[in-house]
Structures are given as C-alpha cells and as structure tokens.
Amino acid sequence: MDMNLSAEELAFQQEVRSFCEATITPELKSKSYNGKRHTKEDVLGWQRALASKGWLTPSWPVEHGGCDWTPFQHLIFEEEAYGAGAPRLVVFGISMIGPVLIQFASDEMKKEHLPGIQNSTVWWCQGFSEPGAGSDLASLKTKAVREGDHYIVNGQKTWTTMAQHADWIFCLVKTDPDCKPQAGITMLLIDMKSPGVEVRPIQTMDGGHEVNEVFLDNVKVPVENLVGEENKGWTYAKFLLGNERKGIAEVGLSKRRLEHLKSLAKIEQAGGRPMTEDPDFARRIAEVEINLLTLEMMNLRLLNAMTSGSPPLEEAAMLKIKGTEIQQGLTELTMAVLGPYSAPFQPAGLIEGWNEELAGPEYAAGAAPAYFNMRKSSIYGGSNEVQRQIIAKTVLSA
Amino acid sequence: MDLNFTEEQNLLRESLSRYLADNYSFEHRKGYLEAGSSLVAQSLDEMGLNALTLSEDDGGFGGNSVDTAIVMEELGRALVTEPYLGSTVIGTALLAGKPGDVVGNGKSVAAALTEMGGRYDLNHVATKASKNGDGYKIDGSKVMVLNATDADTVLVTARLNGDLRDQAGIGLFAVTKDAEGMSTKGYVTQDGMQAGDVDFDGVEAALLVEDAWPTIDKAFDQVNSAICAEAVGAMEAVTKLTKEYLQTRQQFGRPLATFQALQFRLVDMMVAVTEARAISLKASMLADSNDVVERNRTVSAAKVKVCEAARLVGQDAIQLHGGIGMTNEYAAGHYFKRLTMICQSFGDRDWHLKRFIG
Structure with a gap:
C-alpha cells in the first residue's frame, strides 16, 4: 500500500499539467474560479484541444479511441484540469451515449455517431426525464409508434441540459404500453433539426439557462436510429446511469472550489481580521475540507476496486450523496464568506464581455447564484433520496 | 403574562x-x-x-x-x-422619538450603515463627518443600502471622532435625496429588492444624533426582530406549498406524501418553523426594551434559530419539490432566495451566536 504517486504517475501528472497550462488561458481560468458562465465556445475550445491530444474520451476502449488509463490516471487528469481552470466537459456524448453505442449499437451506428463525439463536432443532450417521470423514470410517457421504416414520436422531455446547443438527443420512449413499465422502453437517437422538435428554455432561480423542455410533436425518426433492440432501452439506460455515477463525486471540482473559498477567506474580513482567523468560520471550512479528504479517499478506494472487478453499487450511491453535499457545502460557504456582498444580483456580470463596473469585488457576483444553482445536484442523476433507497435495497436484501 | x-x-x-x-x-x-x-x-x-x-x-x-x-x-x-x-x-x-417629517406618511427613507470590510458590524464606520459652517459634511462610502435609489432621505452613520471600529464617536446624519456630492449605484438583490452602494463626497448633512451607538444598536435589534418575523411568514408559506406538492405529486404510483422518508423531512420543516415562530415572538416583545443586554441576547437568540430554520426549510423545500423547485417560474425558489438572504442580512448565524455568547 502506498499513497504516493509512482514515477509514471508523476510523469503523467506533469504532462497533463503542461498541457493545461499551454491550453487554458488566464481569462478562462479566472472565469472558472470566479463562477462566471462558460460560453459554448469555451467548452468546445477545451474539448477540441483535448480531442487533438487524444484525451477527450480516455475511458473508451482503446480500439474506439480510448487511452487505457488506470483509474488513478483518470483522477490525476480530472484534478489537474479542474485545478488549471478547465470548463466542465459536456458529458452527454463522452460519458453517456458514447459508451452505450460502443456496447450495444450496430457497427453502422457506431461509425455514424462516434467520430462526432470524439472530435467534439456534435453536441448531444439527454432525453430521459419527463414532467411526470423524474425519480420514477420508468413511468415515462413519450410514445414511439412504428410506421414503415420510421417511428413517429410524440411526447415531452424536461430538464434537458444544454438542449439549446444540442445537435442530437438520445431519448427513452415507450414502444410497448402493455407490459411492465421498464420492459416497454426503447432508446432512440433523434436529430434536433427534425421537424416537430421544439426546445423551450427553463430559467432557473439563479437566473441561468441550462435546462430546457423538449417537445416532440409527430417527429419522424428513421428506424436506423434505434439503439440496439426495441424494448431494451431500460437496460441501456441503467448501463448509462451507472457510468454517470462514476464521475459524480466531482472531487477535482470540489478541490478547486475549496481552494477558491480559502483564498476569499483570506481577503474578506470579520471584526477587522481576515475570515481565516475567525475561529467559527475557520472551523466551517475545516469541516468541509475533512469531508472532502474523506470523499477523495472513498473515491480512490472505489477506483482501486474497479481495477479488479466491479465495485459495490451502494458505494457509488454513497459517493453521489456525499459528493453533492460537499459541492453544496462549498458553494454555501463561498456565499457566506462574502457576507452582505453576496446580495447584489448582477447576472450580466457573469457573462463575458461585461465591462461595466460591478458592485462589490469581482468574485462576488457569482457566489449566491452558484449556491442556488448547486441545489440541483442532490436532485439530478437520481435524487439523493433515490440513492439512499438504492443503498437500503442493496444492504437489506443481502 | x-x-x-x-x-x-x-x-x-x-x-x-x-x-x-x-x-x-x-x-x-x-x-x-x-x-x-x-x-x-x-x-x-x-x-x-x-x-x-x-x-x-x-x-x-x-x-x-x-x-x-x-x-x-x-x-x-x-x-x-x-x-x-x-x-x-x-x-x-x-428616528425613534423624533421622526420630524422624514419618515412615515408617504416619506421614503434609506439607512446607509454598512461599509465595505465591515461585514455585519455597524460600528465599523470609516465614513467621516466634519464641521461645515452650522452643519456637517460627509465623506465616505456605504454598501448594500436598501431602498437607496428611491429614498427621499438617506440616514447615514459617520464618524465624528475615535477609531475605525469604536462604538463611541459615531453620529447619525440625514442627507436629502438631491444633495450635491451623493452618488448612488443601484442594483436589484438576489431576492428582488432594490438596493445600492452610496458614495458621499463632501455631502451636506444634518446631525440627528450625536452619540448614536445606542440608537443604532436598538434599531438593529428592532430590524432583526422584524426580519425574523418576515422569515417566519415566508417559511410557513413555503412549507405549506411543499406539503401541498407532496400531497399532489405522484411518483411510483402514489403521492410523494405517502413516503415516510419525505414525511419526516416535512415534519422537521414544520418543527423548525414552530421553533422560529416562538423565539421570534419573544424577540418582538423585547426589541423595544432599554435593557440592552437582555434585548441583544434575545434578538440574537431569535436570529440564530431563524437562520437555522430558514436554511433547513429553504433547502428542503427545494429538495422535496425536485426539479420544479429549481425554476424561476415557481414560487419555492423565490422563498428560498429570500430566506437565504435574510440569513445574510443584519448579522448571520455566526455573528449573532457570538453576540449571544457576549
């Protein structure tokens, strides 16, 4: 047992660090740390730089362009990238539909869709949740009826992240209404330019626009866009959500937030002294830091278990719960450290190109919106209640 | 009793x-x-x-x-x-006891008390007042002044003597809306209020209270008592909204309200609101007292409980609603934002806990 990075791992860390330093501009880094909004171009620029280096889809099988990294290399990469101020990747192609296609799709479908993900030329979004199907995903109602060589799709998806930028959507639809809900679900790939697809923005309470409603009105989808087999969609979705949970601990991102929080606590004052010298506040930072150190080790243990088989499902659920609580705790403290200066609402200040003077320091404008926004993390990806249910089921049935 | x-x-x-x-x-x-x-x-x-x-x-x-x-x-x-x-x-x-024609009956006021770097300490006053003929002139800057852009009169604290954080030597002044040298940068707050930062550059001002700390301290307690009551109203409303949502929203073939894990979360919200209501009532009864120690302690106790309750109720209201709670179109998020900002106005939980300890 050894907590130190090996010589190879250190060399890899240095390679990632140099790449990030050469790729991420100081402006982009400052934007990331100060919680300003990344543009579509920020994200695509970063993803395409990674694609040129061959690092955009490292977890894919090598024959499909993966990197054959150890789990620890994935972690090193993630931490270095976030620490350097990288934007978050759009995971819908890279970590969600990509691996599903590799595992389950026909060769033609792989050939058609994998290169667009690898080169970051096609933006994907996820059509799972519906107004009546959130935590209870299997109760979805969007219907696909086969007519000749097409499906006719009708229904509504919601909470569709970044659908406003998306070229394609992978959707769960109902193809057999007469059986057990999970058994009648099919996965279809739908071109967002198809007639009958309409995207309507949902504004969230932080003033941002990440999620959307997607309406599907008699959308004609060629049968070639069926993933795998009809009525097997639930199996693919479970495979996909299992992958989603792998990255959900977000240790690297939380480390970046912790570093930022500490730097602000040195600047901001209480009682004429820096907040770092306020014992109450110092304790609150320490508590979240200890939680993060623990999460990091839980994550490492899980990654270690993955090198020799599949880790227990309940531990992935635990990572999701603790990881999101830490993200929420960090954004909450980052708002609290600012005191009265978290109050001005200056959404324009979060957008690039805003040059007018802001009220308060530059790092203040994004703090409260980030806290409000991060409440989503215990709701999405299977709410933390659903995660607890998974753990309870797993351990109580053992 | x-x-x-x-x-x-x-x-x-x-x-x-x-x-x-x-x-x-x-x-x-x-x-x-x-x-x-x-x-x-x-x-x-x-x-x-x-x-x-x-x-x-x-x-x-x-x-x-x-x-x-x-x-x-x-x-x-x-x-x-x-x-x-x-x-x-x-x-x-x-303006306790001598409102003149500054406040009440259609007159709008703003109180410029907070300074950059002072956090929640209203004794942190770098803004200077100096003699100017019969009156005074004010130089300095205040931040997060509620109602800054619309006020007919701005009440401002400024230092007549003493050091940056001394309670002694702070004066309370009145500045009229159009006074020369006063500039206001207005903004909307996270929770939809109007506020602004106000700069004073040699602004003519009338002295209202010369040794103003006791006045400021009492007003601070009265404002905190009021904001605690506001939080109780907001918490009760968003808890009711959450209860109704749990009773209506169906998942897994039954209303969410039938899941015990969610029932207990709702009950914890209700317990928190009831506690907050009880201690806020006591704060409102003591907020006008001239027994400074007892008043400070009681108001701080209420604010600590209200901040804790507001955090729990606000966060759980969003969580129990799920995605819909995150949207701008729905009321829950707006309650959450107001409750969050109440916890960061006129002293946060830690600030009041410290004052309670003494």
Missing part, C-alpha cells in the same frame, strides 16, 4: 392579509418585478402601516415591535419586495 394578540392586532393582521391575498399573489408579484414598480407601497402607506410605530403625537398609531412583527410576517408570507423593512422599519427605528 399574556401571549394573546389584542383585538386591534388581530384586525391589523386580517386586513393586511386580505389586502395581500387580493393584490400580491405570486403572479401579481412577478408582474410588479417585471414592471419595476407597483402601487403596493402606496397602498401600504394608505393603510397607515408607515405610521404604525410613530407616536400619536407624531400622527402615528403608537405601535411597537410586536405590531411591526405582525406586518412583517404577512409581508414575508407574500414575499413582498417593496421596501417596508428597508424604509419604514429601519427609518422609524433610527
């Missing part, structure tokens, strides 16, 4: 509650915020609320902080963004 409201107080609550039900639904509120104006402030004034705590000699109703709490609770329930707290409550508290 008598913990019953008087008949007048019950009437006050009922009439305001009726007015807000008719004129301040969540849809109304959205419209007012989009338009950037409403006639609500005027209506509240016509109902006599701006003169509620002025003495009868000053044309008021001789009310106290319990009356203010009744009003604030109803305003909190409806998420009213008009500056009743930032103008009337803070103004009458600071």
